[in-house]
Amino acid sequence: MTMRERIYINEVGLRDGLQNQPNPVSTQAKLEMAQALLDAGVEYLEAVAFVHPKAVPQMADAAEVLAGLAQIPLKKDVEISALVPNMRGYERARANGVNSVAVVVASTDTFNLRNLNMTTAKATDVCREVIQQARADGVKVRGYVSGALSCPYDGKTPVDVVHRMCAEMIEFGADEISIGDTIGAGNPQQINDILGPLVQQFGPERFNLHLHDTRGQALAMAWAGITQGVRRFDSSIGGLGGCPFAPGASGNVATEDLVYMLEEAGFDTGIDIAKLRVAVQAAERATGQALGGRILQWMKSQEIREQNKQNPCI
Ligand code: COA
Ligand code: ZN
Numbered sequence: 001m002t003m004r005e006r007i008y009i010n011e012v013g014l015r016d017g018l019q020n021q022p023n024p025v026s027t028q029a030k031l032e033m034a035q036a037l038l039d040a041g042v043e044y045l046e047a048v049a050f051v052h053p054k055a056v057p058q059m060a061d062a063a064e065v066l067a068g069l070a071q072i073p074l075k076k077d078v079e080i081s082a083l084v085p086n087m088r089g090y091e092r093a094r095a096n097g098v099n100s101v102a103v104v105v106a107s108t109d110t111f112n113l114r115n116l117n118m119t120t121a122k123a124t125d126v127c128r129e130v131i132q133q134a135r136a137d138g139v140k141v142r143g144y145v146s147g148a149l150s151c152p153y154d155g156k157t158p159v160d161v162v163h164r165m166c167a168e169m170i171e172f173g174a175d176e177i178s179i180g181d182t183i184g185a186g187n188p189q190q191i192n193d194i195l196g197p198l199v200q201q202f203g204p205e206r207f208n209l210h211l212h213d214t215r216g217q218a219l220a221m222a223w224a225g226i227t228q229g230v231r232r233f234d235s236s237i238g239g240l241g242g243c244p245f246a247p248g249a250s251g252n253v254a255t256e257d258l259v260y261m262l263e264e265a266g267f268d269t270g271i272d273i274a275k276l277r278v279a280v281q282a283a284e285r286a287t288g289q290a291l292g293g294r295i296l297q298w299m300k301s302q303e304i305r306e307q308n309k310q311n312p313c314i
Contacts, residue, residue: 010232011234013240016236045078084103094139107157148180167201180211186217204228
């Protein structure tokens with residue numbers, strides 16, 4: 001038997017997925033989502049953000065969420081990460097036992113000012129500071145380039161801007177670079193144009209794609225990433241997601257859609273898609289919304305078939 005190639009899926013539903021929710025989501029509901037995700041085999045969980053609670057009220061219970069996660073018995077190693085916008089966020093994350101952080105810089109001044117109250121130059125300085133501190137502390141650190149395909153305010157992002165930002169973050173010492181289509185406005189050709197030169201210069205290993213499915217292009221873009229050698233992706237259970245500072249942004253690519261495509265294509269995600277159904281349900285309870293990727297109807301039909309097999313009289 002040939003070994004299936006491994007894909008690393010970072011579940012961001014608890015962070016990106018919930019940060020934009022209009023109704024408060026309880027810590028308990030978040031932990032139920034996390035439990036279901038871990039039961040399904042998720043190994044990378046961006047669980048919280050240590051941002052200003054006024055900027056993103058849904059992340060105000062970050063410390064409580066981490067404390068609750070620490071109580072969940074794990075069957076395998078799980079990496080729990082936190083988004084941190086600045087040194088204050090980094091210090092809060094460290095004080096709460098976090099060993100993996102993500103720092104953000106957007107592609108334009110307009111977006112950085114709305115999101116972080118910083119110019120791009122300032123956000124880049126802060127990013128360098130956080131990355132260097134994380135390196136010194138032995139903390140894994142990822143740089144998010146957000147608005148990498150398009151900025152919600154300034155339109156399509158020039159490819160060379162993204163290349164420069166990625167190179168900078170690598171130079172600062174980031175372990176991983178996440179290229180974010182924050183508003184889901186990109187297309188697969190753009191992914192090729194962005195990744196081609198980066199992969200040539202730096203290799204594909206450290207790049208991650210963070211895709212939103214706003215216009216239904218996320219899976220096609222993920223596949224473009226696969227053909228460029230990328231093996232790391234972010235996704236949200238049920239397709240939850242959206243940035244409060246990016247008008248028009250909707251959900252991340254649904255974890256269940258991504259897992260289905262990749263497993264069918266012969267990759268190993270380490271995730272049991274049937275068990276993701278439970279996680280979608282937990283996310284629906286948490287948000288009071290009907291959720292689910294494009295694959296959900298098919299998953300439901302599979303469940304009915306399974307039930308009928310068990311109860312052949314019905
Ligand atoms: N967590 C909690 N409090 C923080 C903080 C953090 N990460 N960073 C700063 N603060 C506090 C400061 O201590 C200060 O408190 P004080 O008034 O009691 O002294 C206050 O916030 C203002 O500090 P300042 O550095 O001027 O922050 P700001 O008001 O310019 O806000 C951010 C900057 C980055 C903290 C804020 O814009 C933010 O949290 N953005 C995140 C947005 C987000 O999550 N977007 C989606 C994901 S990309
Ligand atoms: Zn996002």
